[in-house]
Amino acid sequence: MLEVADALAEVLARARPRSPQLMPLEPGNVGGVLAEDVTADRDAPPFDKSLRDGYAVRSTDRFDAELCVVEEIPAGVVPRKAIGPGECARIYTGAPIPAGADAVVMQEDTTAAGDRVRINAAPRPGAWVFRRGAEMRTGEVVVAAGTILTPAAIGVLVGVGRARIETHRFLDVGVVATGDELVGASEAPGPGQIRNTNGPMLTALACQAGTHGCDNGIARDTRESLRAVIGPALDNNNVVLIAGGVSAGKFDLVPGVLAELGVTAHFHQVRMKPGKPLLFGTRGDTLVFGLPGNPVSALVCFELFVRPALRKMAGHADPGPRVVNLPLAAAVVESNDRPTYRPAKLEPAAVGWAVRPLDGGTAPDLRGMAPADALLALPAGDARYDAGTPVRVVLIGKQD
Ligand SMILES: Nc1nc2c(c(=O)[nH]1)N[C@H]1C(S)=C(S)[C@@H](COP(=O)(O)OP(=O)(O)OC[C@H]3O[C@@H](n4cnc5c(N)ncnc54)[C@H](O)[C@@H]3O)O[C@H]1N2
Numbered sequence: 001m002l003e004v005a006d007a008l009a010e011v012l013a014r015a016r017p018r019s020p021q022l023m024p025l026e027p028g029n030v031g032g033v034l035a036e037d038v039t040a041d042r043d044a045p046p047f048d049k050s051l052r053d054g055y056a057v058r059s060t061d062r063f064d065a066e067l068c069v070v071e072e073i074p075a076g077v078v079p080r081k082a083i084g085p086g087e088c089a090r091i092y093t094g095a096p097i098p099a100g101a102d103a104v105v106m107q108e109d110t111t112a113a114g115d116r117v118r119i120n121a122a123p124r125p126g127a128w129v130f131r132r133g134a135e136m137r138t139g140e141v142v143v144a145a146g147t148i149l150t151p152a153a154i155g156v157l158v159g160v161g162r163a164r165i166e167t168h169r170f171l172d173v174g175v176v177a178t179g180d181e182l183v184g185a186s187e188a189p190g191p192g193q194i195r196n197t198n199g200p201m202l203t204a205l206a207c208q209a210g211t212h213g214c215d216n217g218i219a220r221d222t223r224e225s226l227r228a229v230i231g232p233a234l235d236n237n238n239v240v241l242i243a244g245g246v247s248a249g250k251f252d253l254v255p256g257v258l259a260e261l262g263v264t265a266h267f268h269q270v271r272m273k274p275g276k277p278l279l280f281g282t283r284g285d286t287l288v289f290g291l292p293g294n295p296v297s298a299l300v301c302f303e304l305f306v307r308p309a310l311r312k313m314a315g316h317a318d319p320g321p322r323v324v325n326l327p328l329a330a331a332v333v334e335s336n337d338r339p340t341y342r343p344a345k346l347e348p349a350a351v352g353w354a355v356r357p358l359d360g361g362t363a364p365d366l367r368g369m370a371p372a373d374a375l376l377a378l379p380a381g382d383a384r385y386d387a388g389t390p391v392r393v394v395l396i397g398k399q400d
């Protein structure tokens with residue numbers, strides 16, 4: 001059986017970044033990855049700019065007498081007069097500094113008297129002036145290829161006049177839930193039935209990972225039904241997530257149906273708990289994950305294998321998962337023959353952060369997983385970990 005690290009390497013080796021595409025720059029690009037170097041089309045700020053409401057002055061002036069206010073300069077207005085000795089201009093935040101002036105005195109540090117003003121605190125040269133080009137110079141690369149499109153990066157791109165950018169193509173991710181026992185959210189489960197939580201949950205995970213996640217509904221535990229739902233999902237998506245029907249039972253038909261549909265399986269089973277039955281395959285460039293049906297197992301497999309694959313395909317240099325060492329906020333007792341992942345929550349500690357194990361969250365217990373923002377990654381074996389012990393923690397959900 002494959003170890004988690006080897007299984008992840010196998011997945012990542014087959015998850016190739018998507019080709020770049022010119023796209024309209026929109027707020028919805030947030031979380032994507034820029035695929036080109038973007039340069040500044042002009043200096044920013046484009047002129048020496050006031051950072052305060054106050055008076056533009058000559059820092060070398062004498063401030064023992066009142067200065068004469070020769071002009072008022074709101075933001076958006078071009079100054080017309082140069083400031084000479086004994087003169088100043090009324091100026092507002094964002095307005096261009098007039099010629100001759102080299103500093104701004106905040107209005108709180110002045111006493112106005114008609115068209116004259118007394119400066120109560122002499123400024124240093126350059127005080128409250130944001131120099132032309134201090135943020136960026138014309139032609140300079142301001143957002144490099146590979147940069148994650150944070151809201152601020154989107155603002156910078158808009159600031160240099162970009163209406164379109166090259167980014168990696170969005171991924172289409174199709175989700176298929178399998179099982180005769182499943183009914184939809186609005187239906188009342190009959191005897192032996194449960195609601196389909198995996199479909200919506202995995203679709204939400206795919207959307208959270210910045211893809212077009214699409215819930216393709218429920219396939220029943222027959223070859224015909226599985227083929228009818230999984231076949232089109234394979235045709236129409238870059239990644240297909242199938243939940244359930246991948247372990248050892250008589251009705252676990254997914255591996256056989258995937259083979260019939262032309263999917264090559266690269267591994268089936270990983271030494272981990274939960275999530276052991278995970279199947280990974282490909283058909284052409286399409287990645288296929290046969291996720292275990294237990295909802296927590298499906299979620300853990302998504303975080304450890306699917307999210308990194310989606311990140312790599314979307315152009316992220318670091319596919320993750322992000323693993324940190326943190327002290328436990330409470331003791332944990334674990335006994336297992338496989339490396340184990342348990343739901344946990346990060347919390348501030350006296351110094352830095354700690355990780356608190358959550359109750360429940362075993363393979364079928366999705367409720368216990370719902371508040372988690374991390375997984376404790378505990379090695380196989382019997383052990384008690386006291387509060388304060390550093391443990392490996394996998395951060396889950398959206399990281400950037
Ligand atoms: N003899 C063995 N039995 C099992 C093994 C094994 O190795 N040998 N593995 C166990 C492990 S570990 C897991 S995890 C499960 C996974 O089984 P499957 O992937 O085949 O999933 P199912 O049997 O279809 O379902 C398991 C469980 O999850 C519920 N389920 C399924 N789909 C959904 C859904 N969309 N929403 C909510 N809940 C769902 C299903 O009703 C079952 O209770 O197998 C163990 N068995």
Ligand code: MOO
Nearest residue numbers: 274275276297363
């Ligand atoms: O390993 Mo399974 O995924 O525990 O329930």
